[in-house]
Amino acid sequence: MKRLIVDMDDVIADATGQFIQFYEKEFGVRVARESLNHQDEGLGFPGHHDVIQQFPFRETFFRTMTPHEGSQEVLERLNKEYQLFVVSAAMEFPQSLFEKLKWLEEHFKFLHWKQIVFCGSKAVVHGDYMIDDLAYNLDTFNGEKYIFSAPHNLHIHTYPRLNNWKEVGERFL
């Protein structure tokens, strides 16, 4: 069985949507998702608020994200055909570890805890395929690499692109 490494934030979890929601709650302004396109993660919010340095350290930020459309169904099918690992670079945010584990238990019940990895650098994991929204995670990977579309990576053309979970299913199932 081939080993498939899948990221969490902005791949199976709608992290961008969570930033927008937290921003709206805090500043009363609903930012359009498209307005974040082609800017690095966390940039593009009015007033240059550094949301990346704020929201991910807040309680419930990781626990209450919405799963990306189709991610649950497609990942459940992939789980039968691949040696699947969910690998998240979570170590920067100590309180996220427990929240992320509980989030996976809630939304991806078919995953065993043996399939979950929380790390700092993804350079240490290896496998046949990796799907991630951040180029620097893909850069150090030994296998085939796919970038999953998010506003902050639309200007990157280094890796084959999967725009949504329908396309993940078409490529891997």
Next chain:
Amino acid sequence: MKRLIVDMDDVIADATGQFIQFYEKEFGVRVARESLNHQDEGLGFPGHHDVIQQFPFRETFFRTMTPHEGSQEVLERLNKEYQLFVVSAAMEFPQSLFEKLKWLEEHFKFLHWKQIVFCGSKAVVHGDYMIDDLAYNLDTFNGEKYIFSAPHNLHIHTYPRLNNWKEVGERFL
């Protein structure tokens, strides 16, 4: 720089000593470390108490372990000569994640969060060398493997053995 993967429990942290301490607090009996020799992890406690299914789920179990003698000094020196990762199969114990991270921050201040990995299965990590007390973690590793002595692995002769951190230093420094 060669990549060195080092385990936590019973390699840099005295997990066996913590089991003995928790057992004494709970049952009033101080178990001799030597009496646990040559038995699987968690076995050998009087009354066949299944300590493995109990103590690791308790608060402070992972947070209050004692570092193994010499582990801090030797690991700090290894950190300058190797691409060092501390990899712990912690996912089975959800509350351990935060405790383990804080424990590392306290006792191994020289480690960056990028060097820490909490996983379920270690099959997903790769590197040049691995030091672990459990043979099944070494079994799936791609590089050179060393078993670190603990009461529960003294009967295993599959891998070269490092008995303590002095020996780790002699092998790797």
